[in-house]
Amino acid sequence: MAINFIPTIGQKDGSAVLTDLTKVLRDGSVYPQEADIIIYTGWPQVKDYDGRTHSSDLTAFGTDYGIKLVKISLSSNFSEVRRDAQSILQAAATTDALLSKSLKLKRRRKLIFDVVPIIYAPNLDGGHFKDEEVEFASNEAELIRLLKRTDESLTTEQRDEVQAIIEGAKALGQITEVDDDETLQPIARAYRNLEAIIYNFDASQRSVALTAIKGPQRIRGLAGTGKTVILAMKAALAHIENPNAKILITYYTRSLRDIIERLITRFHRHFAEVDPNWENVHVRHGWGRANVPGVYRDACIRDGIAFKSFGDVKHMRDPFGTVCSELIKNGPPSAYYDVILVDEGQDFPDSFYQMCFFLAKGTRDEKQIIWAYDELQNIFDVKVREPEQLFGKDDDGVPRISLTRSLPLGTDTNDFVLQRAYRNQRDILVLAHSIGFGVYGQPVQMLENAKHWEDVGYDVVSGDFTTGSLNIVERPMVNSPSALATPKDVRLIDIRGATDMSNEVELASREIRQFIEGGIQPHEILVISLDDKSARGYFSALSTSMLEFGVPCNNIINDPYSEPPFRIDGKITLSTVFRAKGNEAAVVIILGADAAVLQTRTGRNKIFVAFTRTKGWLRVFGVENRTFTALCSEVRIALSKSPRIEFNMPDMTNLSTIQRGLEDKHARIVEAKRRVERMKSELGLTDDEIADLLEED
Known part of the structure; x- marks a missing residue:
C-alpha cells in the first residue's frame, strides 16, 4: 500500500x-x-x-x-x-x-x-x-x-x-497564457506541451513547498529544479495561514523581483482568490538602493542607521559583505520578520545571513529562515558553505544555526536536495555541465566524488573517481523529465560562427524571426551577451534589426539603477549573464560566445548559467576565433556523448573542487531515495510493489 x-x-x-x-x-x-x-x-x-x-x-x-x-x-x-x-x-x-x-x-x-x-x-x-x-x-x-x-x-x-490542484501546481499554468487553437504552428505547439509538463512540477517538489518544519531549512538543487517556485509557494501559504505575519522573500539578481511577485500572486489567488497584502509580504533585493527597497536598506531605516550605497563602498573587496557586517557590529538589527526566505543563497555573503538571523523572530532553533542554494551556479565561490559558517556563532560560542540541532523529532530532514531538473532539456543540461566543468577541453573545476554526481541527478556508470581514472556518468530521463518534441527541421541546439559582429547580429536576427513566425511570443525569447564589454553594441544593433521586423526589445541593462521587469509582454528580453540569473525563456540566443574565457571558472560558469536559462531551444553565436573554435569542438563532443559525460578525473589539487556539503544523516537519506527511484525505473516497479518488498521479512 x-x-x-x-x-x-x-x-x-x-x-x-x-x-x-x-x-x-x-x-x-x-x-x-x-x-x-x-x-x-x-x-x-x-x-x-x-x-x-x-x-x-x-x-x-x-x-x-x-x-x-x-x-x-x-x-x-x-x-x-x-x-x-x-x-x-x-x-x-x-x-x-x-x-x-x-x-x-x-x-x-x-x-x-x-x-x-x-x-x-x-x-x-x-x-x-x-x-x-x-x-x-x-x-x-x-x-x-x-x-x-x-x-x-x-x-x-x-x-x-x-493532486496538482489541491497542492497548488495548477496555479503555475496561469503564468503563460498559450492559445489552444488547433492551427498553432508546430514550434508553438511543442512549447505549449512542454510547459504543461514543467508547470505541473512533481510531487516531491510540491511536498517540499507544503511541508511544515518549525525552524531553519535549506533547499538545494541544480538550476531549473524549482527552488524559486517552492519559495514563492511557501511565502504565499505562510501569508494565507497568518495574514498579519511579516514575510520576507529576498533575492540577489535584481531582475527576479517581477517573477517572484507573479508567482506569489498566482499561488495566493489559487487558494485565497484575492491578491496578497504586499504590506506584509515583502519581496526585496538583498541590498536595495536610495530609491529601491532592500533588506539591508530597510533594516537601516527601521533602526535609524545611515544607509550605505554601493558607491560608498565600491572600493572594498566585498562591498555588500562589508555593509552587512558593519550593520551587525553597530548593534544587531531589530527582529522584524516572522518568516524569511532567501533565493539565490549561493551568491550572498556570510554577513547577509547573519543579518537575516537577527531580523528573524523567534528563538535560535525556531527561527523560520529558509534558504535556497543553487548547486554549481555560483560565479564567485565553489565551496558549499555550511550553516555554521553562514550564520556564525552566538555569544556563547555555539553556532547560531545548525540543521542537525534544529531538526524536529520525527522529521526526516530539513536539508532538501532536489534532483529533478524540469527547466532544461536533458541534452542541454548535460552540455552545460560538460562545458561548465571543461571536461572536453581544459578542466577548471570538478565535483568531489561519485556521490556528489548522484546528488545532482546523475547515475555513475563506471569509474572510481581517483586521479587519472576514466569516469562515465549518465543523466537518467527520470531526473530530466521535461521532453520537448521539437519539429524535425528545428534543432534543439545550434552553434554557429560569424565573420564579424554585424554578421553575428544578422544570424541571430534571422533565427529570432523564424521562432516568432513559428508561434513563439517575443517575450518568450531571451538574448544573452557573454561579452560584457560589447553588450550595449550587440543590443543596440539587434534592437534596430528587430524593430524593422516590427518587434520591440526590452533591454534591461539600459537602466542599471533600477529593477526593471525582466519580461514584458510582446518584447524580446536583452540581458547580460548576471541579470539573467534566476530567469528563463523558451528560446535563449547567446551572442559574443567568442569572448568566453575557457581557462577560468568564471568564464565557464558564465556559459553554464547562460545555457541553463532555456526551457526549450538554444542558439549560440560568436565571431570565429581560437576561443570560439575550441568552444564549438567541446559542444560537438558533448552532444555526441550525451546523455553521458566521460572524463578523466583531474588532479584535484590543481583546480577547484565543488564540495558536496551534505551531513552524514542527510546524505544517507538522499542516497536511499535515489536508489529507490532508480530501482523503480530500471525494474518497472510501482510504489506499491516497492512498499511490499520493504515489508517482506
Missing part, C-alpha cells in the same frame, strides 16, 4: 488526537493493501469572502475514495462544534470549486467524486448534532468508517489532476 504523508505548513502543534489519528492511518491497517492514499495535515487552507482562513486538520485523498476533509473539534460545547463544522464546510466548498474548474474531473457539469466535510468531535454527544451537509463522527471507529467510504474510481490522469 502506498500512503504518502505530507505534514503541511498549516499543521497546528500539540494535537495528540491528530497525532494518534495520523499514526493509525499510516500503519497500513485502515485501507486495503492496493490503495493509493495521500494524507495531508493542516491542508488545504482557503479563505472565505470575509478574508477568514479555513483549513482541514486532516485530509485523505485516494484514487477510489474521493476527498475527505476532517476538522477535529475537542470542545464539548455544541455551538463551538457547530462553528468548526461550518469552517470545514467552507474549506470543502472552496476545494470543490477549485476542482470544478477542471473539465477532466467533471461529468454532466458535476464533479465525478465527492468532497466530503467531516467534523470529528469525540467530546460531544453525536445525538444532538444534525447537519445534512457535514458528516459527523464522535469516535475514532466512526471516523475511520467515513474515511474508508469508497467513491468513483479515478484514472491516473484524473488522480494527478486532483
Whole structure:
C-alpha cells in the first residue's frame, strides 16, 4: 500500500488526537493493501469572502475514495462544534470549486467524486448534532468508517489532476497564457506541451513547498529544479495561514523581483482568490538602493542607521559583505520578520545571513529562515558553505544555526536536495555541465566524488573517481523529465560562427524571426551577451534589426539603477549573464560566445548559467576565433556523448573542487531515495510493489 504523508505548513502543534489519528492511518491497517492514499495535515487552507482562513486538520485523498476533509473539534460545547463544522464546510466548498474548474474531473457539469466535510468531535454527544451537509463522527471507529467510504474510481490522469490542484501546481499554468487553437504552428505547439509538463512540477517538489518544519531549512538543487517556485509557494501559504505575519522573500539578481511577485500572486489567488497584502509580504533585493527597497536598506531605516550605497563602498573587496557586517557590529538589527526566505543563497555573503538571523523572530532553533542554494551556479565561490559558517556563532560560542540541532523529532530532514531538473532539456543540461566543468577541453573545476554526481541527478556508470581514472556518468530521463518534441527541421541546439559582429547580429536576427513566425511570443525569447564589454553594441544593433521586423526589445541593462521587469509582454528580453540569473525563456540566443574565457571558472560558469536559462531551444553565436573554435569542438563532443559525460578525473589539487556539503544523516537519506527511484525505473516497479518488498521479512 502506498500512503504518502505530507505534514503541511498549516499543521497546528500539540494535537495528540491528530497525532494518534495520523499514526493509525499510516500503519497500513485502515485501507486495503492496493490503495493509493495521500494524507495531508493542516491542508488545504482557503479563505472565505470575509478574508477568514479555513483549513482541514486532516485530509485523505485516494484514487477510489474521493476527498475527505476532517476538522477535529475537542470542545464539548455544541455551538463551538457547530462553528468548526461550518469552517470545514467552507474549506470543502472552496476545494470543490477549485476542482470544478477542471473539465477532466467533471461529468454532466458535476464533479465525478465527492468532497466530503467531516467534523470529528469525540467530546460531544453525536445525538444532538444534525447537519445534512457535514458528516459527523464522535469516535475514532466512526471516523475511520467515513474515511474508508469508497467513491468513483479515478484514472491516473484524473488522480494527478486532483493532486496538482489541491497542492497548488495548477496555479503555475496561469503564468503563460498559450492559445489552444488547433492551427498553432508546430514550434508553438511543442512549447505549449512542454510547459504543461514543467508547470505541473512533481510531487516531491510540491511536498517540499507544503511541508511544515518549525525552524531553519535549506533547499538545494541544480538550476531549473524549482527552488524559486517552492519559495514563492511557501511565502504565499505562510501569508494565507497568518495574514498579519511579516514575510520576507529576498533575492540577489535584481531582475527576479517581477517573477517572484507573479508567482506569489498566482499561488495566493489559487487558494485565497484575492491578491496578497504586499504590506506584509515583502519581496526585496538583498541590498536595495536610495530609491529601491532592500533588506539591508530597510533594516537601516527601521533602526535609524545611515544607509550605505554601493558607491560608498565600491572600493572594498566585498562591498555588500562589508555593509552587512558593519550593520551587525553597530548593534544587531531589530527582529522584524516572522518568516524569511532567501533565493539565490549561493551568491550572498556570510554577513547577509547573519543579518537575516537577527531580523528573524523567534528563538535560535525556531527561527523560520529558509534558504535556497543553487548547486554549481555560483560565479564567485565553489565551496558549499555550511550553516555554521553562514550564520556564525552566538555569544556563547555555539553556532547560531545548525540543521542537525534544529531538526524536529520525527522529521526526516530539513536539508532538501532536489534532483529533478524540469527547466532544461536533458541534452542541454548535460552540455552545460560538460562545458561548465571543461571536461572536453581544459578542466577548471570538478565535483568531489561519485556521490556528489548522484546528488545532482546523475547515475555513475563506471569509474572510481581517483586521479587519472576514466569516469562515465549518465543523466537518467527520470531526473530530466521535461521532453520537448521539437519539429524535425528545428534543432534543439545550434552553434554557429560569424565573420564579424554585424554578421553575428544578422544570424541571430534571422533565427529570432523564424521562432516568432513559428508561434513563439517575443517575450518568450531571451538574448544573452557573454561579452560584457560589447553588450550595449550587440543590443543596440539587434534592437534596430528587430524593430524593422516590427518587434520591440526590452533591454534591461539600459537602466542599471533600477529593477526593471525582466519580461514584458510582446518584447524580446536583452540581458547580460548576471541579470539573467534566476530567469528563463523558451528560446535563449547567446551572442559574443567568442569572448568566453575557457581557462577560468568564471568564464565557464558564465556559459553554464547562460545555457541553463532555456526551457526549450538554444542558439549560440560568436565571431570565429581560437576561443570560439575550441568552444564549438567541446559542444560537438558533448552532444555526441550525451546523455553521458566521460572524463578523466583531474588532479584535484590543481583546480577547484565543488564540495558536496551534505551531513552524514542527510546524505544517507538522499542516497536511499535515489536508489529507490532508480530501482523503480530500471525494474518497472510501482510504489506499491516497492512498499511490499520493504515489508517482506
